[in-house]
Amino acid sequence: MSNSHPLRPFTAVGEIDHVHILSEHIGALLIGEEYGDVTFVVEKKRFPAHRVILAARCQYFRALLYGGMRESQPEAEIPLQDTTAEAFTMLLKYIYTGRATLTDEKEEVLLDFLSLAHKYGFPELEDSTSEYLCTILNIQNVCMTFDVASLYSLPKLTCMCCMFMDRNAQEVLSSEGFLSLSKTALLNIVLRDSFAAPEKDIFLALLNWCKHNSKEDHAEIMQAVRLPLMSLTELLNVVRPSGLLSPDAILDAIKVRSESRDMDLNYRGMLIPEENIATMKYGAQVVKGELKSALLDGDTQNYDLDHGFSRHPIDDDCRSGIEIKLGQPSIINHIRILLWDRDSRSYSYFIEVSMDELDWIRVIDHSHYLCRSWQKLYFPARVCRLVLMVNK
Incomplete structure (x- = not known):
């Protein structure tokens, strides 16, 4: 007989590797809800689980369930406020089986799932989810993905988001996701030299963001606009009527524009690393x-x-x-x-x-x-x- 069944990993003679069977049996406990001794409540949905499995897989749950706190009591119910039922379902499946299916989920659920992987200390899951998100970036999801990647300091995902936004700057500025960016993420984007869109378009997008986020410090946001790159007509007919920049700031921009040599202005430009752009x-x-x-x-x-x-x-x-x-x-x-x-x-x-x-x-x-x-x-x-x- 051969052990080369397509669903089984190849093992050398004398070695037994039935990890797939172990995963299936432990996963069945989650589905069958047998022997559960703790229950999580997410969005009014109950998730029975097993303390010993959670503790074996995750340091966070080990401290939570065996740390002597209220949650360590038998048959405890633990409410979770910072996630969705869909994302928590995916996390439990991963904990019990080591598997997760990302391709059929919405971006919002995937970002919640990524947040849980970060919070509960699953670095391999965090990396794999980030790599998948890099492959599905588009105008509609890149801003919220960048926000999460920046929050959790995920360098590869952050870099991919920046590259995508740099190459689609004007579309990003007019997207709904741009208005939902946190202030920190917004400034990280528009302060970059490689975010190359006309300065008028950047100003108008920031103006819309300020209207959508009225509680934020608008003066700090407007400092990201490179006023000397705008024409006199734009400064007088677009910037001045907004009332977000002082007359002195506008006059200073006109002075810099008129007295500086052109190549000393702080231009924005497309950045395409490691490629010949003279083609x-x-x-x-x-x-x-x-x-x-x-x-x-x-x-x-x-x-x-x-x-x-x-x-x-x-x-x-x-x-x-x-x-x-x-x-x-x-x-x-x-x-x-x-x-x-x-x-x-x-x-x-x-x-x-x-x-x-x-x-x-x-x-x-x-x-x-x-x-x-x-x-x-x-x-x-x-x-x-x-x-x-x-x-x-």
Whole structure:
């Protein structure tokens, strides 16, 4: 006979592994309600359970049921106020069987279930539930998921929520879930440079949030708005009528906007880690340079003088170069360039970035070096829309 039944785990000869049978038998106790000696009451629904099983599986219940308090008395009834019956049903099933089915549950129930896993000290369950929530993020649930992930300091789920919101910022601002964010979660979102939506839209969304949450400190919320990024018309016709910002704050924003160079403004930009954003996929285009499509084709193996490279003539004014316009303002701190290396020539160059094609900031200056082949260039992160490379 073979022990390779599809429902049984493989075990070596001489080893017996009937954990699945154990799980089924203990799980049957929950369903049959036999030998129960404690009852939980959740939303007026009664849940008979077994002290010894709960204590064996959970330190929280061990302290609650055997700690000498009122709950440790025989046949005690314990009301639970901070959860729903659906989530507690899932938790009991997990405690008794080690199994939980997440795919058929609503997001609200899953978040309650996650809260119970955190409260009662089931880190593996917390991790597994967080991983599943990462796969079902959408505009309707991302805000409440972020709120819970932030509350319980769940780094992976928090990061995934932030990435999703960054890439769908305007839709998130207009969602119902945005109005239900806690103040802490709200500020964590809108203060980030990578939450890249027009500042007017951010202001209007925060204005709606303040109306929906009238007891909160509106002055602290409005400090998250980057007023100098708004036009004079928006400041006078949108911000001023709201009455949430003082005339001095508006005048200060106008002063900063008029007296600062463009690249010194605190812009927001899309952040897409570890991906080449200078591609057609992300809407980038070559606005100066010959063979404009070659730069974006991604082929770094097959190239010659007429294929695979963008190029430009070297002029005396040192302003002609290869200029790339990104699909949207983006946060960048790393550029990789493959210089022509099919002969013995070397190149000196510099790289500048800009938001408006008028004010440029030089981020790399290799104008006094002789460079060949791959260039892996790092610099302090900047928000930009245009990248210019000039050979000298």
